[in-house]
Amino acid sequence: MSTSPTSTQPRVAFVTGGSRGIGLACARRLSADGFVVAIGSRSEPEGVDQNLLWVPIDVTDSDSVDSAFSTIEKELGPVAVLVANAGITKDSLVLRMKEGDFTSVVNANLTGVFRVAKRAIRLMMKDRWGRIILMSSVVGNLGQTGQANYAASKAGLVGLGRSLAREFASRNITVNLVAPGPIETDMLAKISDSAREAMVGAVPLGRVGTPEDIAATVSFLASDGASFITGATIPVDGGLGMGG
Numbered sequence: 001m002s003t004s005p006t007s008t009q010p011r012v013a014f015v016t017g018g019s020r021g022i023g024l025a026c027a028r029r030l031s032a033d034g035f036v037v038a039i040g041s042r043s044e045p046e047g048v049d050q051n052l053l054w055v056p057i058d059v060t061d062s063d064s065v066d067s068a069f070s071t072i073e074k075e076l077g078p079v080a081v082l083v084a085n086a087g088i089t090k091d092s093l094v095l096r097m098k099e100g101d102f103t104s105v106v107n108a109n110l111t112g113v114f115r116v117a118k119r120a121i122r123l124m125m126k127d128r129w130g131r132i133i134l135m136s137s138v139v140g141n142l143g144q145t146g147q148a149n150y151a152a153s154k155a156g157l158v159g160l161g162r163s164l165a166r167e168f169a170s171r172n173i174t175v176n177l178v179a180p181g182p183i184e185t186d187m188l189a190k191i192s193d194s195a196r197e198a199m200v201g202a203v204p205l206g207r208v209g210t211p212e213d214i215a216a217t218v219s220f221l222a223s224d225g226a227s228f229i230t231g232a233t234i235p236v237d238g239g240l241g242m243g244g
Contacts, residue, residue: 002033002034002035002081002222002223002224009077010034010035010036011035011036011080011081012035012036012037012038012072012076012077012078012079012080012081013027013030013035013036013037013038013079013080013081013082013083013222014037014038014039014040014068014069014072014079014081014082014083014120015027015030015037015038015039015040015083015085016039016040016041016057016059016082016083016084016085016086016112016116017040017041017085017086017087017135018038018039018040018041018052018083018085019039019041019043019044019045019048019054020045020185020186021183021185021186021187021211022085022135022180022183022185022211022214022215023039023041023083023085023086024039024211025210025211025212025214025215026083026085026211026214026215026218026219027039027049027052027083028049028052028215029212029215029216029218029219030081030083030215030218030219030222031049031051031052033219033222033223035081035222036053036076036077037051037052037053038052038053038054038055038072038075038076038079039052039053039054039055040054040055040056040057040068040086041054041056041057041086042056042057042058043056044056053072053075053076055068055071055072056068057086057116059086059108059112059113059115059116060104060107060108060111060112062115065115065116065119066119069116069119069120073123078123078124078126078127079120079123079124080124080127080129080130080131081130081131081132081133081222082116082117082120082130082131082132082133083133083135083218083222084112084113084116084117084132084133084134084135085135086108086112086116087108087109087112087135087150087153088104088105088108088109089105089147089150089187090104090105090149090150091146091147091150092146093145093146094148097148097149101149102148102149102152105149105150105153106149106152106153106156108153109150109153109154109157110152110153110156110157110160113134113157113160114160117132117134117160117164117175120132121164121168121173124168124171124173125168125171125173128171128172129172129173130168130171130172130173130174131173131174131221131222131226132161132164132173132174132175132176133175133176133177133178133218133221133222134157134160134161134175134176134177134178135157135177135178135180135214136154136155136157136158136161136177136178136179136180136233137150137151137154137179137180138179138180138181138235138237138240138241139151139154140153140154140155140156140157140158140179141155141179141241142240142241154179157177158177158233161175161176161177161231161233162175162231165230165231166231169230172227174221174226174227174229174230175230175231176221176226176229176230176231176232176233176234177232177233177234178214178217178218178221178233178234178236179233179234179235179236179237179241180209180213180214180236180237181203181208181209181235181236181237181238181240181241182199182200182203182208182209182237182238182240183208183209183210183211183213183214184208184209184210184211185211188208196208202240203237203238203239203240204238204239204240204242205238205239206238207238208238209236209237209238213236214236217234217236221234
């Protein structure tokens with residue numbers, strides 16, 4: 001069981017964008033690891049696992065972020081592990097992309113992470129223990145046609161995460177990033193068979209990943225065994241980003 005350094009109570013983990021896909025897999029894995037887990041999303045999902053606390057959160061709204069954390073702190077206790085997974089896409093070629101589509105993606109995927117990390121760090125500093133895990137992407141390093149906004153937001157997370165890692169290392173707070181490659185999610189299910197075939201062909205391991213592949217890495221980064229790792233970006237992409 002993952003307990004706090006000052007008590008026998010389980011530590012609390014909060015996964016934003018935790019109602020489905022990668023986020024839900026991370027929440028379930030952390031729960032199995034012994035954390036008490038809250039998940040956040042803009043709308044309440046159907047059939048939430050009974051052992052997970054759902055809280056409404058819009059990461060583009062600071063008041064909503066504060067309200068979500070306040071609810072978790074009241075119901076479960078201070079957040080010790082934050083998995084910042086919430087994000088959106090609005091794909092388009094640059095010449096067709098509206099400025100609002102660029103800025104809204106950056107606001108949700110990058111500035112939104114700043115908002116939740118800043119709020120989480122308050123009590124982590126007091127407890128002198130914390131794990132912050134940011135969900136980046138292989139496209140943040142490689143780029144992707146039609147995803148200039150998404151790639152920029154995910155690349156920006158690297159700079160944000162490393163800055164947080166340096167600022168709060170003295171308080172025993174680690175900050176790391178996970179960079180998934182193509183993962184079997186609702187988003188991937190929407191692409192054509194030919195595009196999927198081309199994607200799989202580009203992955204050295206010859207397959208797409210599963211949400212559980214990402215959750216396993218998040219589980220490790222949240223554990224005491226990862227206490228000497230901070231400021232790292234861990235690719236979970238089947239080798240797609242090698243050398244990029």
